[in-house]
Amino acid sequence: MNALAATSRNFKQAAKLLALDSKLEKSLLIPFREIKVECTIPKDDGTLASYVGFRVQHDNARGPMKGGIRYHHEVDPDEVNALAQLMTWKTAVANIPYGGAKGGIGCSPGELSISELERLTRVFTQKIHDLIGIHTDVPAPDMGTNSQTMAWILDEYSKFHGYSPAVVTGKPVDLGGSLGRDAATGRGVLFATEALLAEHGKGIAGQRFVIQGFGNVGSWAAQLITEAGGKVIAISDVTGAVKNVNGLDIAQLVKHSAQNRGIKGFNGGDAIDPNSLLTEECDVLVPAALGGVINKDNANDIKAKYIIEAANHPTDPEADEASHTWTILSKKGVLILPDILANSGGVTVSYFEWVQNIQGFMWDEEKVNAELRTYMTRAFGDVKQMCRSHNCDLRMGAFTLGVNRVARATVLRGWEA
Structure with missing residues (x-):
């Protein structure tokens, strides 16, 4: 079963346990926006190469959409959709004020030079800069990308919108990244x-x-x-x-x-x-x-x-x-x-980084780690409570918790059946 089918299957099982309205269930499953862009760059040898970039913004009922950008030759719409949906439920389980998103470029980063990777990242950012933002969609590193990639996205985005460190997380510490993010x-x-x-x-x-x-x-x-x-x-x-x-x-x-x-x-x-x-x-x-x-x-x-x-x-x-x-x-x-x-520790500390950037006040690593322990321990307790309420295993406990929080936020914001 591919990732999208598996993720959607888990969602539907959770929706059944929660007895969600069928129209609300369908609404929560459909992505908010799917973006597909062509990224053409000059290679170091002077030839041109084209790559396809994706960004799927799944849900923003609970806050700005959040999710990584991966560079991998097998990046495809189904995978990105599945991971974007997973991020929606993951941020809700962690109880941080985000929705879910995911992105990627179909490329083999190991076959590209540093300068080619930078050009590719900047072109991708140029194509999506008006669809991401501090309170809209906040990317982060993923497979094949790192803090340097985020630094390039920050710099390119800032050319259009002014210096905006909170537009990405997982940045170098020198550019507003959080201590403790790597671990x-x-x-x-x-x-x-x-x-x-x-x-x-x-x-x-x-x-x-x-x-x-x-x-x-x-x-x-x-x-x-x-x-x-x-x-x-x-x-x-x-x-x-x-x-x-x-x-x-x-x-x-x-x-x-x-x-x-x-x-x-x-x-x-x-x-x-x-x-x-x-x-x-x-x-x-x-x-x-x-x-x-x-x-x-x-x-x-x-x-x-x-x-x-x-x-x-x-x-x-x-x-x-x-x-x-x-x-x-x-x-x-x-x-x-x-x-x-x-594995929600990464996005949780990304949230801490975003908060620090917005406040303009950086935390020491001890505070980051202590807050992470609090969030992870509390999330586990919340999942166990859902397991008891719905007589289900930990996976369905987590999915019912995440889906229920997103559904409640959607209804409270004015969704109508």
Whole structure:
């Protein structure tokens, strides 16, 4: 099932539990605006190249739309639509005053020079600058983009609208970015995991973790989990996978990965087949890479007691209920903390950055991290309350919470059936 079908399916199940009016349900599902633009730039060799850029603005009932911009060769309208919709529910679960959006350009950033990436970013911004804004739509980094990309968007946008640091988040600190933003999603994963384990009388210390993905989210999650006393016994990235039953030295692995552009060849553990990582014996499995990696083909072999969805849409719900991945895992007693809660730390600290920019008053990192813990812990409690109210699992608890908040805001603003 592709990401859009899966996300829409979750929404419809939540709408049914909430007994939403059918017209309101349809209205909430349809995006507010879909943008598709051509971005033509001169390459360094003098030739011209054209790329297609997208921005889907899903919903603004609760505030400005919010979501990342990714540069990836597989960016397409369905993926962007799914992620924009997920952002609407995610910001509502986190209870921050945003709606949802997502964007991207179909390109291979690794094949473009820095100057080509800058030209592409500036052309894309020129095409959408009148449709984004501090109180309209606030982009952020995503796959294939970073703080430098946001700096280019800020600069190009400011040429049309005056200096506007709050128009993007995830910026360099020197341009108004927030301290603690780089680690925010991984730190949010830690706080959400702590909240889940505490429900079962456990803590991070002593738990065995397996993490798929060692990018920004996975590497920070690994470092912070280790600092909290957890034992990370296996990790994978695109170059390979490594395992040490006694616990990996994450600080050394971070250095090795930076020096070698991947974890392959790390001598602090045994190399294993990356395809077997998800089925390693552990207490907590953290998929922090791609979507759809946990499916009906491997669900029966998963040995973790808890799955923390640090990636977007890592658990694939099959179209056939009889072979539903979540059903397989549920029967095994596996608890899944869904992505719209587990990885909401990034957008939450993006909200803090936006607030700091608007106020013109910057926070120290201790305040950022303390506020993030408060928001993540409170969101988990709100999700659990919905689980009790609707007799549902954590995923539906999160979706009913998010959808209900957006529906209420929509009706309060004057929606008519």
